Amino acid sequence: MEVTKIENVTRIFRVGDVETQALRGVNLSIENGEFTALVGPSGSGKTTLLQLIGCLDQPTSGNVYINGKDVSKLNRNQRADMRRGTIGFIFQFFALIPTLTAYENIEMPLLLVGESASKRKERVTELLEAVELTDRAHHRPDQLSGGQQQRVAIARALATRPSLILADEPTANLDTPNGKQVMETMTRLNRETGVTFVFATHDPRVIQYARRVITLRDGVIIENHSGEAQV
Amino acid sequence: MNQLVKMAIRDLGRNRRRSFFSSLALGLGLALMITMAAVIKGEMSGAMDTTIRLQSGHLQIRAKSYEESKTSLKWEDLVENPVEIADQIASLDPVLAASPRLFASGIVSVRDKSTGVRIFGIDPLSEVNAPYRIGLIEGSFVNADDREGVLIGQPLAEKLGVKVGEQINLSINTSDGDVNEQVFIIRGIYSTRTNAFDSLTVFLPIAKAQTITKTENHASTIFVLLKDKNQTDAVISALQSSRYEVLDWINMNDLIIKTEEMANSYMNLFYLIVLGITATVIVNTLIMSVFERTREIGILSAIGMKSRSIMAMFLAETSLLAIGGIVMGVILGLFAVGYLAKVGIYVGNMGLTMLFGNYIYPELTFADALKTTIFAFIITLLAGIYPAVIASRMEPVQAMRGGK
Structure with a gap:
């Protein structure tokens, strides 16, 4: 079953009189359980495509479907509703709330969907174990390493059991061992939970984890390759 | 809601000095308002008491x-x-x-x-x-x-x-x-x-x-x-x-009562000016806070926090700053009024038609203290709406791209 489908999507950014066409008529379908990399040079449209799939942005034209629902024309609050519980995000920078502990950061999406205190506790504990950070539960982000912060972000993305997790350059700010650990965690969780991962990267060490690689250049998909992951 | 308040407390705690001085600005403003309200009340009630005692009495019987x-x-x-x-x-x-x-x-x-x-x-x-x-x-x-x-x-x-x-x-x-x-x-x-x-x-x-x-x-x-x-x-x-008419102290001292009403109207204007200044300080603090936390706002929005919750989080911060300011203001105001009520404020010969004493002894009523406090809280909260709206209208993409 398709988690997301993109139909003839364009996205044009206007800054003053200058127009930049970030995506030019992209068509794409991603199935449940995929572990897919969006690759391409800077400015190729990877991040823009992730943002459209993640309901963080709206296409200039074309349609974006999430679990069969057209999300292209939703307003700000409707998109927030769609993101909450359906889509998890992992960002290139360690996007945690600095005033909250690892535990509280993971708990936040569960609070937003109105989960009960006991279920929140159970789920956060389970996720902390899954990303091997139980002993760091009550540390704030500035007390965690970059890799640990990114694993907290992964746990947070998984908290509400979304059908899709989008990761934008998840290892870009990590050293090689930490980047490797993050990718291995994502791969394992994809395998164990069946959640779909789509991540944008231009790091060849990351690309090798993907079972499907979609290559973009100048806002169009130039290659769409499926196969076995190399690691 | 608890989580929003918890986050608001921690956010204010990130820059304790700035939060403290913002609250202090409100506190000083409120202390000034409380003191002025007490001075006006003391002045007018002193004038009334003095006039009754020395000049009008409570009643006078006169030929019509x-x-x-x-x-x-x-x-x-x-x-x-x-x-x-x-x-x-x-x-x-x-x-x-x-x-x-x-x-x-x-x-x-x-x-x-x-x-x-x-x-x-x-x-x-x-x-x-x-x-x-x-x-x-x-x-x-x-x-x-x-x-x-x-x-x-x-x-x-x-x-x-x-x-x-x-x-x-x-x-x-x-x-x-x-x-x-x-x-x-x-x-x-x-x-x-x-x-x-x-x-x-x-x-x-x-x-x-x-x-x-x-x-x-x-x-x-x-x-x-x-x-x-x-x-x-x-x-x-x-x-x-x-044959005779009976005049009471209210009719005989109509000027004092009207003067007090006029003074109260001026005081409301004075409160607005004071609170306008303190509200500007608080708005400035919160706007700085919004722009410093642009990326966080983007993250919260990305993980599904609605605009109204983001707004509520900033309004919770405003409320906390206001409560802090009010606590400081009430304490400072009570000290100021207590001290001035003890020593009096020398005003010398002010009397014209009304008999003002040579000293004003401020009198703080509970109603005046409550009124100024509620006024301060509401104005501060209203001031907090603007930064809260800025925060709630941030698009997550722009917020995360441009923020820190």
Whole structure:
């Protein structure tokens, strides 16, 4: 079953009189359980495509479907509703709330969907174990390493059991061992939970984890390759 | 909701000094408002008390034709058999004391100096005249049967350069339109600590005042003090007469009440100015906070936090800053009012038509404290809406791209 489908999507950014066409008529379908990399040079449209799939942005034209629902024309609050519980995000920078502990950061999406205190506790504990950070539960982000912060972000993305997790350059700010650990965690969780991962990267060490690689250049998909992951 | 408050507390804690000074700005503003409200209340209630005590009493019974501004001495404008009427009134239970008074205008002259004065013919033994007796600072009080003695106020004595035992020349209007002149001896010098009153008023025993003004058994008014001024209406209804009118302290001191209303209106404007300044400080703090946390706002939005929750989070911060400021403001305000109420604020001779004391003793009512506090909280909260709206309208993509 398709988690997301993109139909003839364009996205044009206007800054003053200058127009930049970030995506030019992209068509794409991603199935449940995929572990897919969006690759391409800077400015190729990877991040823009992730943002459209993640309901963080709206296409200039074309349609974006999430679990069969057209999300292209939703307003700000409707998109927030769609993101909450359906889509998890992992960002290139360690996007945690600095005033909250690892535990509280993971708990936040569960609070937003109105989960009960006991279920929140159970789920956060389970996720902390899954990303091997139980002993760091009550540390704030500035007390965690970059890799640990990114694993907290992964746990947070998984908290509400979304059908899709989008990761934008998840290892870009990590050293090689930490980047490797993050990718291995994502791969394992994809395998164990069946959640779909789509991540944008231009790091060849990351690309090798993907079972499907979609290559973009100048806002169009130039290659769409499926196969076995190399690691 | 708890989580929003928890986040708000921690966010304010990130920059404790900035949060503290923002709250302090509100606190100082509120302390100023509380103090000013207490000063105005103290000033006006002091003026009312002083005027009731020295000049108007709680009630006055006068002839219907009596015109206060003309200090009329015509018999038909005066109260006949005033002692008898005063005794009847004094027998009423709510009445503390009642006593006749005769007012006349005159000129005091000593050597080459002279000045216009008003003459109060009083019953020296009556309790209504206790404030003058208590205020005696030199010499003795006049006796009821004294035919040559007067009391003058300290500022008048200083102005004329006279002392107790010295003579002054008094020219007084009479009921038939003439002027009577006589030399009097200063028996005593008094001070009610109200310059406007003391520099103008000369006391004579009423019997002598009646003789010199040719008013015989008449008085300008029966001056009545009540045990409790809330009993005013009850006493008025017991005193209805076809010949005389009864004036109460509210009507007689209408100017003070109107002045207080006007002062309160100005105070509201003053509060708005003070709160406008403190609100600007708080808005500035919160806007800085919004722009410093642009990326976090983007993250919260990305993980599904709705605009209204983001707004609520910033309003929670505003509320916390406001509560902190209010706590500081109330404490500082109470200290300021407590201190000033103890030492008083010297204002000197301010009295014109109203009798302001030489000192203002601030009086803080619970209602004023509550009003200023609620006003401060609401204005601060309203000020917090703008930064909260900025935060809630941030698009997650732009927020995360541009933020820190």
